[in-house]
Amino acid sequence: MPGYTHAPTLRGGKPVDPDQPLLPFEEFVRLVLEWVQRWNHENTPKSLNGHTPREAWDADPALIDTVSTEALHTYTLERHGRPLTINNGGVRWRKRNYIADWMHGRVGEKVHLRYLPHHDHRVELYDPQTGRHLGHAVMAQQATPEQGLSLKRARARQADRLRTKLQKAEKNRNIRYAAVTRPAPPTPLDAMPEEEALEHLRNLDGFDPAAEALPDLIELPEPDAGLTLPINPHTPPPTEPKDQP
Template structure:
């Protein structure tokens, strides 16, 4: 429409061009004329006209939050209290427009559940030893440690470029800074017992664990020139490689071991085989090291184009900084087919993920995709029902640092919005009354004023106040004394002028 509008302004628009556009979209030429009239009225941009819709007031949103996202219960409460509310289906539709799926889930289960609807971008892998990721994982297996039954812990250091496990440390108890230092040493050293993965990383991404942020670990990595990047808490997407390793070892190793703590149970939670013999700690360590060797040298990863971490490591030409053991101490015009679904990785299209900051809280919603052929780094997404543009999305692997930062900021805003709504709901749970100076029934402070309630119902019925206005209802004020009075068109009735006033 903007192109047709431009041609019209330059007097180059012909009926054949309009007919061509109509044929391309499969509509009548009169439809294109209406589109063009819409664009002409909106400075050259076509703007779809939304029909009047009922929207929830803040009082209604508070009621939905107070009932943990249950719109039906909130509607019943508002109706019982005498508040003007529409029909239940209308109320449900308004609530679905006002609250994203993630926000509704958060109202039911809190911030931990809301985070499942966040969209996480993909980091650039860069080159080997550019960045490592580290984390602890508790083994889902019971083992025998000197006569005691315990669940060991494993500390991993993963190269972000190749997903190789550079080093690890296994402890019978929850790891401390000592285990972190042992894992650092095992990850950095390259010799007959350590390697071929290792070297000095440029960055090390850690979570908020105190073992990784203590002075000893900072001093050890600082002496090597490695910078520690402390990720915000509860952000596993910030270190996706080590989280992938943690999930893989639980499913492919721990699940097959005796003493697996997540094994199926009988009625009452009783184990199937209560007398199952448990592994000793030494045997557990041996099996973990064998699994690590399999991960590094035999396991192919889709994120590495079907290569193993060892193959990806050897194919990387980046230089490796080493240290000896003695010195080591330290985002469209062509339309895609059926609607796509927003998932936790964004929108999946052509085996690629596309992300945008506006996607937060919309996981599970359907979108229509349009794109410019041969320019698949950026796509445009639309509402499949109304055709309204939702926004652009960029390829996750080609997102700029600013786009990645905007994605993180939008995720924080969604979390802050839920926190504010929950706090407001708790605050409004207790009914408060207005102060009085004369004997009268108590008036709740959250009662919806009559004027505001009527305004919402009129908007729902398409009521237009301007159409009902009476032109002589409001009297115009008298003119000021210094205003110039209009001349009388009949000279015979003009008052006599003073001689001094004649020229």
């Protein structure tokens, strides 16, 4: 669909049709449902001997078992490892509180928590001993739509900044070589002043302060005349003169 992250592009990464309006989500859902209706009720593939999928389904004598919602929860949701405790604020999971009306009077009881990945607003809770489904719980103190929109915009701005830095870093990685008219080893064109190289190292966190502390950078002053030189440990100590008789 137009606007998809991996939409077709031309050479150089330019979209095939950048001016094409984006397809609204509601329209996309309507088109998908139309396709499902047409496939199941109008399509007659050869593998079904000219019948539509709906006709083949109705003619199949196989029995169908209806699975309960609790069983679907048990076999399709992810389960948190250890049992959790119901407290005065509900059930604490991933630094969030989940509450439900049926929890009243159950403070201190243990429950198993199951969840649908990427859908943290609601969880399902079970008795850890029998596996019986107790009910669902919803996240307490959820952010308002305005706060969610502000967070989404802030994340988009951060992603734009990081994307710009990444593009600049990739551009700086490119090495250019001098032109040649005869076979010769490539000569990189990466000469730059020392100050500029140090500035790049500081910006890229690749700067070592010890590398700039050169011993001959600042000339040392002359020693003071009264400075006592340290004793050489390899020099033998002086011998005292013996008393003359």
